[in-house]
Amino acid sequence: xxxxxxxxxxxxxxxxxxxxxxxxxxxxxxxxxxxxxxxxxxxxxxxxxxxxxxxxxxxxxxxxxxxxxxxxxxxxxxxxxxxxxxxxxxxxxxxxxxxxxxxxxxxxxxxxxxxxxxxxxxxxxxxxxxxxxxxxxxxxxxxxxxxxxxxxxxxxxxxxxxxxxxxxxxxxxxxxxxxxxxxxxxxxxxxxxxxxxxxxxxxxxxxxxxxxxxxxxxxxxxxxxxxxxxxxxxxxxxxxxxxxxxxxxxxxxxxxxxxxxxxxxxxxxxxxxxxxxxxxxxxxxxxxxxxxxxxxxxxxxxxxxxxxxxxxxxxxxxxxxxxx
Amino acid sequence: xxxxxxxxxxxxxxxxxxxxxxxxxxxxxxxxxxxxxxxxxxxxxxxxxxxxxxxxxxxxxxxxxxxxxxxxxxxxxxxxxxxxxxxxxxxxxxxxxxxxxxxxxxxxxxxxxxxxxxxxxxxxxxxxxxxxxxxxxxxxxxxxxxxxxxxxxxxxxxxxxxxxxxxxxxxxxxxxxxxxxxxxxxxxxxxxxxxxxxxxxxx
Numbered sequence: 001x002x003x004x005x006x007x008x009x010x011x012x013x014x015x016x017x018x019x020x021x022x023x024x025x026x027x028x029x030x031x032x033x034x035x036x037x038x039x040x041x042x043x044x045x046x047x048x049x050x051x052x053x054x055x056x057x058x059x060x061x062x063x064x065x066x067x068x069x070x071x072x073x074x075x076x077x078x079x080x081x082x083x084x085x086x087x088x089x090x091x092x093x094x095x096x097x098x099x100x101x102x103x104x105x106x107x108x109x110x111x112x113x114x115x116x117x118x119x120x121x122x123x124x125x126x127x128x129x130x131x132x133x134x135x136x137x138x139x140x141x142x143x144x145x146x147x148x149x150x151x152x153x154x155x156x157x158x159x160x161x162x163x164x165x166x167x168x169x170x171x172x173x174x175x176x177x178x179x180x181x182x183x184x185x186x187x188x189x190x191x192x193x194x195x196x197x198x199x200x201x202x203x204x205x206x207x208x209x210x211x212x213x214x215x216x217x218x219x220x221x222x223x224x225x226x227x228x229x230x231x232x233x234x235x236x237x238x239x240x241x242x243x244x245x246x247x248x249x250x251x252x253x254x255x256x257x258x259x260x261x262x263x264x265x266x267x268x269x270x271x272x273x274x275x276x277x278x279x280x281x282x283x284x285x286x287x288x289x290x291x292x293x294x295x296x297x298x299x300x301x302x303x304x305x306x307x308x309x310x311x312x313x314x315x316x317x318x319x320x321x322x323x324x
Numbered sequence: 325x326x327x328x329x330x331x332x333x334x335x336x337x338x339x340x341x342x343x344x345x346x347x348x349x350x351x352x353x354x355x356x357x358x359x360x361x362x363x364x365x366x367x368x369x370x371x372x373x374x375x376x377x378x379x380x381x382x383x384x385x386x387x388x389x390x391x392x393x394x395x396x397x398x399x400x401x402x403x404x405x406x407x408x409x410x411x412x413x414x415x416x417x418x419x420x421x422x423x424x425x426x427x428x429x430x431x432x433x434x435x436x437x438x439x440x441x442x443x444x445x446x447x448x449x450x451x452x453x454x455x456x457x458x459x460x461x462x463x464x465x466x467x468x469x470x471x472x473x474x475x476x477x478x479x480x481x482x483x484x485x486x487x488x489x490x491x492x493x494x495x496x497x498x499x500x501x502x503x504x505x506x507x508x509x510x511x512x513x514x515x516x517x518x519x520x521x522x523x524x525x526x527x
Contacts, residue, residue: 084368092503095367145501147369187503194503265502284445284499286437293368297432 049136050152052078052220059218062154065135066212069150070306072292072299073140076149078220080293085227086143087246088194089178089185096187097227103184104247106231115175115253118166125231129217131164132156136221137214137235142276142305144240146285149293153235154218159209162251167205171253175202176234176245195261201245202258202272203236204314212237212310238307240274271324275315276305280324339403346407350414353381354421371429378422383496385415386489387513394520409465412485416462419492423455447498454491457484486521489514 049062087097109125134154142148162174178199182188188197207213214235217224224230229246236243242262262270269283278288278301289298304311315323357377360366366373389411396405426448431438442452461482463469470478493514496507 080368088502092501094369147372190503190505192503192505192508281444284447286441286444289437291369291371296371296429 050075050138050220052222054222055082056223056225058222059134059154061134062218062221063133063135065137067136067138069138069140073138073150074294075138075152076293081149081151081219082225082227084293086145086241087227087229089187089197089199089247090227091187092194100186101226101230103186104179104181104226104230105184106226106247109231109249111232111248112250113165113252114250116168116171116255117253118168120165128161128215128232132161132215134217139212139214139235139237140305141235141237141241141244142290142301144242144270144274144282144285144287146287146290146298147293148290148301148305151235152220153214153216154221154224155214155216155235157211158203158213158215158234159211161215162208162253165253167253170255172205173202173254173257174205174208175200175250175252175254175258176248177250177252178245179247179249195265198249199245199261200258200264201234201243201260202254203243204257206314207236207311210311210314212307238276238304238311240276242270243274273315273320273323275311275320275324276301277303277320277324279303280321342403343407343410347410350385350411353377353418371425375422375425375430378418378425379496382415382418382422383492383510385411385418386485386492387510387517389415390485390489390514390517394517398520413462413465416458419455419458423452447495450491450498451495454488454495457488457491461485461488486518489518 048064052058083098084094085097086094087101090097090100107125110122111125111128112122114120134156136152136154138150138152140148140150167174178197179185180188180198187194203213214237216229216233216235217231219225219228224233229244229248232248233246234244234248243260257272260270260272262274263272276287281287287301290301291298302308357374361370361374389408392404392408392411396402427433427435427438431441441448443449461484464473464478464481473481493507493511496510497504500507
C-alpha cells in the first residue's frame with residue numbers, strides 16, 4: 001500500500017493515478033507500519049465507522065478513510081444533515097428537499113462521461129459503486145450562507161474516478177451537471193425560475209485530482225439520502241457548499257472554465273473558485289465566522305475550511321481576492 | 325366576562341371588544357414562535373428561524389397597517405380606522421424584535437460585528453434604515469405627540485411608513501438568493517396599497 005501526502009506534485013498530472021490515498025491521521029501516524037502490513041484497516045478501525053438510523057440501505061465494505069477533524073468538530077446529527085439542505089431542485093427552503101426528494105428515482109441511473117478523454121462513455125451507478133473502493137471520510141462542509149456541518153460521507157476520490165476515463169492533456173477543467181427531471185424535481189417545474197437548469201459546477205483539473213475532492217455515495221454508513229444528492233454527489237470540503245454538486249448525471253472534460261450556475265446567476269457574489277476564505281468577504285454574508293449547525297455561538301471560519309495543508313499549494317501565487 | 329357574553333351582542337360591545345381582540349390576535353405570531361421554541365420545533369437552525377419569522381411578521385404587519393386606510397375607504401368600515409395606530413405599533417414591535425433577534429441571537433451581542441454588518445451588507449443597511457425611519461413614528465404615536473406636532477406635521481412625518489414598507493420589501497428581495505416568489509408577493513401587495521392611496525377619496 002502506498003501512503004502519500006497530498007502534494008502538488010502528486011496531483012499535477014492527470015496521468016498519475018493515486019491508487020490508494022488514505023490520508024487519515026491514523027495511517028499517517030501508523031506510517032511505515034501501514035506500508036508493511038496494511039494493518040490500518042483492521043477490525044478496530046472498522047468499529048469506528050459511523051452508523052445511521054437505517055432509513056436507507058447500509059453500505060457494505062466501507063473502509064475508514066480521511067478523518068482529520070478538530071476537537072470541536074463533532075459530527076452533525078443525521079437528522080440535521082438530512083433535514084437542513086440547500087437543493088434548489090426541490091425548493092428553496094432548507095426543509096424542502098427532505099419533504100420533496102422522495103419522488104426522485106435513483107435507479108436506473110447513469111452518468112455520462114464525455115469531452116477530452118480517451119475513454120468516454122456512460123457508466124451505470126451500480127458499476128461505479130462496484131468498481132470504486134468505498135471509504136468513510138469525515139469532512140467539514142461550509143455553506144456560503146455562513147453555516148457549517150461535519151459529515152461522515154461514504155465515497156471515494158474524484159480523481160480515481162476521473163482517471164479511469166483517461167483525461168487528455170488538453171482537459172483543463174472538469175464540468176458536472178445535475179439531473180433535470182421536473183416530474184421528480186418539483187422546483188424545476190416552478191413558474192418562477194429559481195435557477196437555470198441543469199445546475200452546473202466545475203473544478204480545475206488539479207483541484208479535481210486532489211484526493212480530498214470526494215465523490216459521495218453514502219452518509220453515516222448508508223446509501224446517500226435523496227435530499228443529500230443521491231445517488232452520486234461531489235463533496236469539495238475546502239470550497240463553499242454550492243461547489244459540491246448533487247445528483248450528478250454528466251461529467252465532462254473541458255478546456256475552458258465551466259460556467260457554474262451561481263456564478264452565472266450573480267458573478268459579483270459567487271465565483272468559480274469559491275474557496276472557503278475568511279478574508280474574502282461575500283457581499284451578503286460575513287465569511288469571517290460561521291455557525292455550526294447545533295451550536296448557538298458563531299465560530300471563526302478557517303482558511304480553506306481548515307484544509308490549508310492539503311490544498312493551499314493549488315492556489316500558490318493566485319490572488320484569492322480576485323479569484324474568489 | 326360571563327355576564328357580558330350573556331347579553332345580546334350590541335354594537336357598543338363590538339366596538340369595545342374590537343381593540344382587545346385584535347391586540348391578542350397580533351400577539352399570536354409571537355406566541356406561536358414562543359411555543360415552537362419551547363417545544364424544540366424551530367428546525368435545525370433555530371436562530372435563523374427566529375430571525376426570519378420575526379422579519380416575515382414585521383413585513384406583514386407593515387402591510388396590514390398600510391392596508392387600514394384603503395380598506396376603510398373601499399369598504400366603508402370606519403371601525404377599522406381605530407386599529408391603525410395599534411397595527412402600526414405592532415409592525416414596529418415585530419421590526420424591533422427582528423432587529424433584537426439579529427443583534428442578540430445571530431450576532432450574540434457583538435456590537436462591533438453588528439455595526440460592521442450594518443455598514444457592509446447592503447440588505448442590512450436598508451433594513452436598518454427602515455427601522456430608523458419607523459422609530460420616530462412609534463415615538464410620536466401618542467395623542468399628546470399628535471397635538472404637540474400638529475396634525476399636518478404629524479401626517480407628513482408619518483408618511484415615512486410608506487418608505488419603510490418599500491425598504492422592508494427591498495430588504496427581503498436582497499436577502500433572498502434565488503426564487504423571488506415570496507418577496508414578489510409582498511411587493512405586489514405593497515404596490516397595490518400604495519396605488520390605492522393615489523386614487524381619489526370618493527370613487
